[in-house]
Amino acid sequence: MSVEAVFPELAPYRGRTTRLHPRPGRPGIHDSHVGGPMLWPDGEPWPVCYEPHRPETEGYTRAEILRARTAGTWPQSRPWPGTVTPGTPGTGTPGTGTPVTPGTMAPGEDGPVPFAGLAQFFRRDIPGLASGPEGADLVQLFRCPLTHGPHLERRYHLRWRRTRETEQAERFLATPPEVPLFRWEHELPEPCVLHPEEVDTYPWAEGDTLPAALIARIDAWDDAQASEQGPDAPDYQSDLSIPPGWRVGGFPSWASTGPMALGCASCATPLRLLLTAGGEEMDAGSHSWVPLEDRDPSLRGKASIRGGPSVARPTRLRFGRDRDLHVFTCPADPGHPPRWVLA
Structure with missing residues (x-):
């Protein structure tokens, strides 16, 4: 019509x-994608969320989410590091023997948390992409994997780059930092080609x-x-x-x-x-x-x-x-x- x-x-x-x-696939660092690896020079600081986060009680590991998706099932959740499951003897972090107040986050988890990479887009693949500062033609999108405030607000981060300069780096980050658990299964993007x-x-x-x-x-x-x-x-x-x-x-x-x-x-x-x-x-x-x-x-x-x-x-x-x-x-x-x- x-x-x-x-x-x-x-x-x-x-x-x-x-x-x-987007469709599930195996994008590389030089591809536009959702959920794939970022074009990130090795040694450059990864974006981190410094704002206070809401305490969590349970979550999912990356490996468990991926296994469940392959099997077509729902992943098994586990207690958040630093929490005690009600009625369960022991401590917050399994095997450490360190007492932690029930329902509180483990040390460090209320502090800086690495952002999770969601997507990156090159103008060479998407001509309609607007220019960034100083002629940047690559944009990378990140989200904090944890929530903030009483309404479960999210925090996002945008990183602009000039492709030609970035691709001249000698080495690129192989494995970005991760949080121990994801609060929800849908926090982990499926790698997709565009x-x-x-x-x-x-x-x-x-x-x-x-x-x-x-x-x-x-x-x-x-x-x-x-x-x-x-x-x-x-x-x-x-x-x-x-x-x-x-x-x-x-x-x-x-x-x-x-x-x-x-x-x-x-x-x-x-x-x-x-x-x-x-x-x-x-x-x-x-x-x-x-x-x-x-x-x-x-x-x-x-x-x-x-x-x-x-x-x-x-x-x-x-x-x-x-x-x-x-x-x-x-x-x-x-x-x-x-x-x-x-x-």
Whole structure:
């Protein structure tokens, strides 16, 4: 379906987005990827989160998560280092014989914690990737594996690089530092290779993202489609404007928060969307965005999706309660602090 054939007024608002289409694979340090090894010069300090973290009681080791994924089962959790399982004699860290107050974190775990690498993108693979400070053309995304504050907030980190200079390093980090356990299974990304695809996209239709008269027309069209075709009918927000999943550039989706006006904290310049990380590449509400090879043309909605978790949730990551993580940067100066929004 041509969006502009239905709403010609959308033509001036057309934008380009690069869908990344991650799929499980074996990316290397010189590849754009989600969940693969970072291009990181050996000896360069790894990013660390210094903020206080919430105490944990149990978690999963990297090895246990990987074994469970291979077997198609759920990993077995274990007590967090520094905690005592109620009713179990002994101490926090198994075999140490050191008493630790139940429910508290072991020494050092409330201090610096290494960030977990989530993804890296080269502009040579994704031409639509915006430039970073001083012409940087490689961006690396990290997340603290632990939570913060009463609402389980997350902390993220963005690292920009110039590819040519970085690839001239004599040696690269073979094994990044890790925390003893992951709080949730979906904290560990599945290594994925990318299959970039540029698509036309259009703004989210709510608030003042588009003219009020056009939004009213879109809402009326959505209602008419649902009345004629039922719950699997296409609608603008899910099927025609913005694709799900990992993508670079384009427009943000605002399903959970509603549109937000975001300005740079350093200079007040309106921020632009650098990239979006999503837990699901497809779902029942975005049928038209499902690749042809991943759908049964005789079916509609969720029933049409085929391929299982490796297609629908290839990275295994989650952001919030299955929201999109939008990363915004300042177009006036990409070196200004980025903004992270779950929407």
